[in-house]
Amino acid sequence: MQNVFVANCHLYKLQWNINRSSNRVAMNEEGRISELPDALLLQILSSLPTENAIATSVLSKRWRSLWTMLPKLKFDCDYNPVIHDDNIDPRVFSENVLKSLALHKAPVFESLHLKFAGEYDCLDVGMWMATAFARGVRRLVLDSFYQEEQTVTLPSVLFGYNDTLEILKLKCAIDLEFPSRVCLKSLRKLCLDQVHFKDEESVCNLFRGCPSLEELVVDRYSNADVATYTIAVPSLLRLTINDLNQEGGYGNGGYVINAPALKYLDISGFNGLGSCLIEKAPELVEAKISYVSDITNENILESLTSAKRLILHLSPLEVKVPTGKIFDQLVFLELCTYEIEWWNLLSIMLGSSPKLQILKLTDVYLREDKKNPDERIWNPPKCVPECLLFHLETFVWIGYECQRGDEKEVAMYILQNARQLKKATISTKRIEMGMLEKLEKRREMLNKLASVLWDSNSCQLVFEST
Known part of the structure; x- marks a missing residue:
């Protein structure tokens, strides 16, 4: 080195x-x-x-x-090693790319990354792609940024058959239209970042043509193209969807996810959609669900019952919480304490997760102006949950607010009833040394928490400042 x-x-x-x-x-x-x-x-x-x-x-x-023997190539139409000119002729850039690809002769073409403006027509982009495909490129990144709202449509014929491409990333000002057969035989990872599909058939045809797809990452505005976004991929192992439209979708559209082999799921930002339907995912190991609300028809939590790890940053008032469902594989649970009535979701999850070993509560914002702090009342479960009696070993609370009644009651309940607890970490927001009254109140509260431990000899209690 x-x-x-x-x-x-x-x-x-x-x-x-x-x-x-x-x-x-x-x-x-x-x-x-x-x-x-x-x-x-x-x-x-x-x-x-x-x-x-x-x-x-x-x-x-x-x-x-x-x-010419370099396995990885990256071309940026904004980059010029001699001059910095925002008005570089698109034809010059296109010709340079094609000339470079024609001269390239590395035995293994690992990666091609092209960053270009939406003003390039599909003929230019098609020639780049066709040349790269002919050279057996394994990873292709097309990053098309908006230029006066112009977009480029990728030639669908190039997706008719390819058996070398393993990773494909498409970003921004790209339109996709697949009226017929797609076959990306070796594609393992697909990233779609704010690209537009012409219609729902194009979405289905693309995913149907990726028989080896294992990882899919989607960032999109749900009201920008198709109403119902259907992901039906039998081979899919990891799925990440970030819906960037904070104002809500069509209201009568949404997502349909059919991935029976799925092991990891991360969905965020689903707001105001008509539906979010997830077929059974019996192989699911880990899921993160955040900022989901106001979906007319959804079964998100109900579809996660086989997961071993769950991160839920949502309110029980904004999603359907299943009744009678048991998360009997769950060993790790993280909840966000900033969401409305988060404590009710905690009660449900504790009662439904008999094997839970690790519980993490966190306030991702570390704010003092939390919603209605004086109106929060937590009603603990009528019976101590099985996980507290027999399995919970680690308890972590990040952003614990000493002065809030609901947080105090939750913390005391868990410390008092978690009989197998080995380590509890309470992290509070840092208090300046000059604020003596707040420091004294925090000290009193932490001492009180320490006094209610089921067995202080078997549990290590750690206090930290964030």
Whole structure:
């Protein structure tokens, strides 16, 4: 690694001297670095922007085609190593990309990353993609930023058959239309960031054509394209959906998720949708559900009963809480204490999770102006939950508010009834040393919590400041 660092320093110095036309010093630096083996030089070039790596081809015969063996290429239409010009001719950029791809001859084409404006037409983008596909590229990133609201439509014919692409990331000003068959035979990971589908058929055709897909990441505005976003992928193991539309969707559309092999689920920002229906996920291990509210028809919590780890940042008033359902595999639970009536969700989850071992309560905002702090009243379960009596070993509370009645009652109840507890960590918001009254009240509260432990000899109680 030291040799690479030293060589990098020489290479940057060489480029700087060439720009300053110091020919004698530049030749000395070029001679020094050219003595290194090809493998090390390629490692050095890989750490440079692709445009800089290609520019080294003018140094000497030794460097002329060295860059063509780079396994990873990245082109940015906003980048120019000589001048910084926001009005770079799109045709020049497109021709440079095509020329570079034509000269490229690495035995394994690991990655191609293209960042371009929406003003490029589908012919340009199609030629880039076709060339990359012909070279067997394994990872393709198309990052198309908005240019005066212009977008580019990817040629659907290129998705008709491909057996080498493993990772595909599409971002922003890209339109997708798949009226017919799609076949991305080897695709394992797909990221769709604010891209637009023409219709629901296009969504279904894309996912149906990815038989090996294991990970899907979707960031979208739910009211921007299709009403019902259907994800039916039998092979899918990990699914992340971040709905960026905070104002709500169509009101009569939403999500349908059918992924029977799913092991990890993360959904966030579902607001005002008509539905969110998740088919049974018997293999689910971990799920994170946050900022979900006002969905007319949903079964989110009901679909998570096989999970071993749950992170729920939501209110029981804003989602349907199943009755009679048992989370009998759950060993880790995290709840957000900023949500309305979070304590009622806690009661339900404690009563429904007989094997729970780790409980984490957190206020992600660490705010003092929490909603109606004086009106919160917690009614503990009528019977002590089985998990507290026999299984809970770790209790963590981040952002504990000493002066809030509901938080005090919850903390005391858990410490008093968790008979197998081995460690409890209470983290409070930092109080300045000058605020003596608050410091004294916090000390009294923490002492009171310590006094109610079921067995102080078997549990380690830790107090921290956040």
